[in-house]
Amino acid sequence: MLRRNFLRSGAAVAGGALLLGGGAAARVAAAARLTRRAAPIADAGAFPRFVNPLPRPARVDLTSGGTANLVMAQTTQDLIGGGLGLSTPVWGIGLHKALADGIEESVPVASPGPTLVARADTPVVLTWQNALPARHLLPVDVSRHWAFSDTGYTIAENGVPAIVHLHGGHTEARSDGHPEAWYTATGTVGSLYQGPRFTHENSQEAATLWYHDHTMGITRLNVYAGLAGFYLLRDERELAHIAANRLPSGPYEIELMVQDRTFRPDGRLAYPAADAQWPGQVGTHSQFFGEVVLVNGKAWPYLEVEPRQYRVRLLNGANSRFFRLSVNGRWPFPVWVIGGDGGFLERPQLLDRPLLIAPAERIDLVLDFREVAGGTFDVGNDAAAPFPHGPAVTSPTDRVMQFRVNQPYDRSVPEPTLPSALRESAYQVPGTPVRTRRLLLAQTIHEDGRAVPMLGTCERGVLGWSDPVTEAPGYGDTETWELYNATDQTHAVHLHLVQFEVLGEAPFEAEQDPETKALSRVSLGSFRRPNGAEAAPKDTVRVPPHHMLRLRAHFDRRGEYVWHCHLLEHEDHDMMRKFVVA
Incomplete structure (x- = not known):
């Protein structure tokens, strides 16, 4: 498991000051020093932030x-x-x-x-x-x-x-x-x-x-x-919302794909081989956390905006890293959540806390810069890696991008007025559930000593990709799935085909078979209803450690699909199962 403690090779360039303050010649010289380093990892702290x-x-x-x-x-x-x-x-x-x-x-x-x-x-x-x-x-x-x-x-x-x-x-x-x-x-x-x-x-x-x-x-x-x-x-x-000027549109609608990467000294992407022991590496390869944050394929960019409202379509496209975004722990300008993975919320919700987004989740936002003209805002990240109990995030991955409210206001474009209601009623999956499935997220140890996160059922324990299908909804069925996370980290569970309704979550205690990881004598704590983007149509959902998350889905296409953890290292290391709509 690759944590954040890569050992830097050679003398680090302190805080990137040389790169930021020495002009083009100094930057080129610093780049040359990076390319001469013997270790496979370039010093991410030497790369300048907010210059692209x-x-x-x-x-x-x-x-x-x-x-x-x-x-x-x-x-x-x-x-x-x-x-x-x-x-x-x-x-x-x-x-x-x-x-x-x-x-x-x-x-x-x-x-x-x-x-x-x-x-x-x-x-x-x-x-x-x-x-x-x-x-x-x-x-x-x-x-x-x-x-x-x-x-x-x-x-x-x-x-x-x-x-x-x-x-x-x-x-x-x-x-x-x-x-x-x-x-x-x-x-x-x-x-x-x-x-x-x-x-x-x-x-x-x-x-x-x-x-x-x-x-x-x-x-x-x-x-x-x-x-x-x-x-x-x-x-x-x-x-209709756009035509009635109730949502920002055109150049004021922006998509942001946030990812993390690590680079070799010559600029190539770096990712460890199975048997590699990079300096400072701890554990196994069941996760990977890059040290350079990219937005739309560029390291730590800035965006110049007008003092007006912008619609932002935010995607966490990272392999395993969660992002918890804010400006120094708060939002100095209004941020409205208007939708999630698969559609609108019933009504806009003003964000009053840092914004947590897991790999593959999307959140539809409206950012209102009208009262902060002239301001510059660094959007930071304080999500531990792995989330939520890993090491605290440190520089340089504690920053994501920068907003500069420095563009002249275009008065020819009318300012939109957010609607009081985005849809007719709260999102609900149609149909009465015909069954409830109790599904398991657990971790085992592979014969080579590597930790392996897996899926399964509470009754049977962990199951691999090639094990017989246990989830076979009938065509047209609505089902309730309960996801029991028996591990110490949050997983992002994705179901293909459907946009499901999150019903809520609760902590649980249970007895666990030491070999199969099956659960018995399960008791639930107090139940929490969804909030924020969780109340929108969802296809990917965060399941916190030692919590049960309940969702409802309608299966209306026949064929073989898959469900899996969307931490990509987990997915590739057997945390994926087939389901068949019969």
Whole structure:
């Protein structure tokens, strides 16, 4: 488990002062010293913060439906910035789309990929080309179950396997991006491969969705390499709010993908091999916490804004890191929560505490800068890694990005007035539950001594990927799932296919079988109802340690899907199970 205590090599540049204060020549000299270091990790504290403008992903309009061709390929980007000249090979997404009258639209390969903007009940067909090279950017742990296990395939001969999942999408099984539906540039395919054309009917309400790689056993590596992007879904309700000037829109609607990465001295991405013992490493590789915070693919950027309201679509795209965001523990300007993963809250809620967001969660916000013209605000992070009982966060990952309220106010654009109600009533999953499942989150020790987080049922204990399916809802069934977290850290549990309703959570005590990890004699403490974005439609939910979280979901598409922890190292290390809608 990779904690925050990497041992720096050589003499550290104190607080990045040399880089920030010495001009271009000093920055270049400092970069040269970084590249000469012998250790595999560059000193993240030497990288300057808040000197890079925030990139904004290209947006592609798919609201009229139709088709688009996307490609996964390698490119080079300056993720670190600051004038250091350290370019980073990454895997990104490009797009080609035919328009009317022979006009074509192309978006170059980049990470994050282009933001796809679609419309509810207007299908789109996406064809994904795998053009990844025959060498991974990062070390692949072949001792774990992954796409090529027991096949005889190798990346050098067969290419890198990849498959894209539309996270949060109400998607038919063949287009869901199942981990075993992967394919390579050479035509080698997984057991559930059904082609590279994915149909998204968009049969759900407006939401902040995202797409990312979901390949069996190497999702953590492919996403870390860069295969991710936003997918914004509009519907009539949202468009009516925008038309009536009740929500910020146009240039005042911004998506923010927050991630963490670690770099080698020459600017390449760094990630440990299975048998690597990096200086200062403690434990096993069941989690990874990078030391450089990226927003939209740039280290610690700043965003210049007008003294007005902005809509921010926030995504935690990190592998394992939680973020708890604030400005010195508070919000010096109003922050309204208006939605969660899959849609709007019933009404806007004013945020009165730091904002906690787990990997894969999305939160829809309105930030109001009207009363803070001229201000500069560093958005900080104080979430322990692992969360919540790991070491306290320290510099440089205690900062995420900076807002500068320094742009002239455009009086030609009318200021929106947030509605008192965003939807007709509180979100509820339809149907009466036909059964309640008691599901388990637990940790075991692998035969090689590594800690392995796993899923299962309270009655049977932990179960692996290849164990028989235990979750098989009937077509059209509504079910209650109770998630019992018997570990000491918070997990982010994601169900494919559905947007579920969080009913609440409670601490629990139980007896646990030392071998199977099954629970018995379970007693619950006081029950807490959802608040904030938890009350919106959800597809990913935080389950605190030694708590039971209860949710309700409606299963209305047939086929095989998966549910898993979205801490990607956990997912890849067997914390994922199939479910089948019969």
